Amino acid sequence: MNKKGVLCVIITILCSLRAFQLYWSSTRELRSTDGHSWLKKKTALTEPIPNKLKNDSIVLGAETNNIFYFLHATDLHLSRFRPKGHTHHFLHFIQSIIPVVKPQFVVVTGDLTDAKDKKKVTSQQYVDEWEVYQKAIEEKVDVDWYDMRGNHDCFDLPSWQSRVNYYRTHGKSAGLVEQGKGVYSWQVNQPMGEYQFVAIDACPKRGPSRPLNFFGYLTSKTMDQLERALTYKPFNHTFVFSHYPTSTMVFGVSNKGRTFRDLASHYSIYFCGHLHKLIAGLGDVLKSYDPVTKSLELELGDMKEHGLYRVVAVDHDLISFVDIQLPLKQISKKGPVNSLGLVHPIHPENSTVVWPAIIHPPPSILITNPKDARYSIPSKEPLWRIRQSTHIRFLVFSEHSAEHLAVKISIDGKLHPDQATFVGDTKNPLWAAPWDPSLYEDRNPHKLSIKVTAADGKVGTSHIVFRVDTNRIKIKGGSGEFIIKSKMSTVLICISLFTISSMLCLLLIPKFYAPQSENDIKSKARLNRLLLRIHSIDQVTVKSRYLRLQKQILIWSLRFLQLPQDQTIVWHITFIYILALLTLPWFRADFIPSGETSAERFGVFYMWGMVFGNEWVPIADTWLFATEQIVFDIFVFFFLVVWRGTDASDLTCRGVMQHDIKGTINTPNKLFRRQLNEMAWFKGLEIVYWLWRSSELVALSSFYGGIWPTLVQNILVYWMVFVGCVLGWGKNGVFTKKKPRNRYISVVEGCISCQQQQQEVYENKITEISLIHDEKKAEQHTQYNSSTSITATTLTQEEEQQKVGFISLSGSSSSCNSSTPFDGSPYIKSRKRHALKL
Ligand SMILES: *[C@@H]1O[C@H](CO)[C@@H](O)[C@H](O)[C@H]1NC(C)=O
């Protein structure tokens, strides 16, 4: 029995228990306070409004009743340092867009301010950014305004009560957030419907500076609030607003044991921001439909750079929206800066906002009937009303009055015969054109385009795809749809834990099979058998892909098997380090520099979350960081070090290579190709990679309070130092002196091919007879391979060598009597011989 191996397994199990305990305490706030609610059967929620009567008498005609709309904007990132976009876009939005659109209300889903420093490295709350936000709304906005915080609004924020929580003093809905403990709601009541709007502040209760502040979470208590807001009463539609897409949130469980998905069936649409438009077109359509909860999630791109805003309309319970961009061409690239080079558009004397010049957006169009079938919610919207309708209905937002607008409608590319007329009023710029939906009842999608030309020549267009048969059309959002549907924190947790457990297996399993000592004949035999199989694959001249793969698997098994014995220190330190990652804090850092006490400022980083004082913050950013570390700093280096455990001369079969170059005399060092990682350029790359990874740690210290404590109280740093040493001076290291290879030949005992080659080299050198390789030779090989008298042959050869006295054997020299048949195949003691000195 392998006592050390068993001990290691026991230690691993104990550490896993400790890890579970950490997980359990870190997520306590997310679990129901009602202890065993996960055991209880959930009491059924009152069903959301059932599918409305299909034989309803409501006909969408040319009337303006039962329609309203609102504006959604997000990620303003008001910034004192950046004159392009940011504050500038926001002021234009307030000054030139809101008065034209005249929405019922405006919702801004977070990242109201940028809070990044000039170099975009650290972050802190700047009161002048908030001042501009507050003043601009006070001065010009005369509609209801609802807002909430985004991650940027809680960068470097010790708590809600903190002095630097400027949202509390400058945000418009701070009172509501505070009162509702993170969730607040408002209603719109129409003659024929009631609509509920719910805003969620999902910021971490303690907000670290950037960059480890990207995910939001809802504690069990906030989930209770949300549950109440979503279920206390049925509404025609409920809309939820949050800064974070659900993919970047961690949801607790409400006291009654309800998960977020349970609640999601109670709203129609979840509006959010935060991802901006990602990069490289990945996030062009960050929108998705969940067929289980029957709800949509619609991310909106940022105002800061892309100048995007969204108009959402509810027309007889059909919801439609359009994302519109500020006319960026009319906006100067840079807004004004003051004498200090800062963006602070406030008059110094009377402290009013310095507004930019008015811009003139082209007409924008929102088609409300028929609605875009990609965003249909079949069980929550009365989609049959499209089929019953008598008019195409759409809203046109323009500075110009209706008589100065020319409207052109086309369906499937054909001009619509009926003229659209303005049927709206000052509150609803509604247009309608008669149509006959039965013409499109062929169970196919159709394309509707509307073009509006204003008196000043500016043109707005809108295209949608619709169906009249109440079916949905796939969003086809590509990567964006996939991202918005995924659950990022779960993915990260899975990657981290999977990588950790695979590495533990790769360390522990070989511990049981690797040779324990020089005398561990049985395990050594195992290694030798692996080598023999590698050599026998080598001897196949034309290797299939499967054989090549098999050879790689065998080679890697060999490398892992010999690790515990061959590089004992590496094995032990890696093992200890991985367990430490699971159970110990990784580092301590000044996460919240604006905190007043050291418990507020300094946090301890665990994979499972951050701890401030005695309080866990279950922010999922720790998993993002952990995944990066585990994959790039541990797995990659572990792999590189194990790879170095063998070199090509250990693995290549002597005899075979010779046949590749016919008729030439080969000296042994020409006979094998070096492994990729033995090449100088590859070693160079390894160093560059190491430097890059180390620089990431240095960057960490620049975010969180410098060398002390971030780099000194940091186990990651010690690991990098260790890895650096191993790569430099460990086995086959960059700076290790290489044994002169041509002086050595590795011969695997039992491999007839190797033995033969050894013999030939020996003869070659001793008797100076050139070797000639011809077809006969090959035949001879195959004969030898199938021969049963291999042991005898080898022994004779060896005896001869010993007689001549040119061979010196490493380890014990009792080669003759140690030869035992293994698995029926002949073999000799498991020892590579590096020792024939010529
Ligand atoms: C809103 O819901 C009520 C009750 O289900 C329904 O009678 C009414 O028609 C709905 N309003 C609209 C505009 O569909």
Ligand SMILES: [Zn+2]
């Ligand atoms: Zn943002």
Ligand SMILES: [Zn+2]
């Ligand atoms: Zn954000």
